[in-house]
Amino acid sequence: MxxxxxxxxxxxxxxxxxxxxxxxxxxxxxxxxxxxxxxxxxxxxxxDGVVAGYGVRLGQRLDSTAVRAYCSLSILPKTTASVLKELAQMPEIEEVSAVSGQFDYLVFLRCETHEQLNALLDRIGLIDGVNHTQTSIVLSRKIDRRSAVGL
Missing domain, CATH: 1.10.10 (Arc Repressor Mutant, subunit A)
Structure with missing residues (x-):
């Protein structure tokens, strides 16, 4: 439509x-x-599905103290459903996107400390079906257009 x-x-x-x-x-x-x-x-x-719902955006104060990271995941064939089910149980995971390229998924993580991030990455790496991960910690956000309408 x-x-x-x-x-x-x-x-x-x-x-x-x-x-x-x-x-x-x-x-x-x-x-x-x-x-x-x-x-x-x-x-x-x-x-019409343009507005799918209403939610909460974290304020700058909380967002600036968070440890944020992107974790790329390579998944073994036929394990996608079970891996996604495990990831959905982890509240630190804010978004999982299927992507093209070397990896299958890009996962956005938000933790309170580097230690919590380290433990989360260990848990993700131990999920049956996760073949390989690569993580990049966000140092700072330079451009954020999430609040702008780019239609």
Whole structure:
């Protein structure tokens, strides 16, 4: 299904990404629209799958103290389902993406300490079906467009 988003949809999504708890009346004032129009647009965006849900973004204070890393995983054939099931049980894992190239998956990890990261990497390496890992610790974030709408 082809999805057309106009400038108002994009501005609405940007406002929601900045603060998903913003009341519809406040969004309407910022967009210079009627509250009922904003509510109808939100319902359409949700129904069409453009908005899949609302969540929590960690604040700078907590995020800046975290030890973050990307771990590339090479998985043995026919073990994908069981490996993904094991990874899903680890709360420090925020995202798992299938990727092309030398590795099968790219895993984003967030831990409180380097020791916790080390223990997590040991646990991941011991999962039956994980063939090879390569980890890069994030030193600093230079560009972050996660809150911007790139549609």
């Amino acid at each position: 082809s999805m057309h988003l106009d400038d108002t949809d994009r501005r609405l999504l940007s406002l929601l990404q900045a603060n998903a708890r913003e009341p519809a009346a406040t969004l309407a004032r910022k967009l210079k629209l009627a509250r009922t129009t904003v509510v109808a647009r939100l319902a359409r965006l949700e129904r």
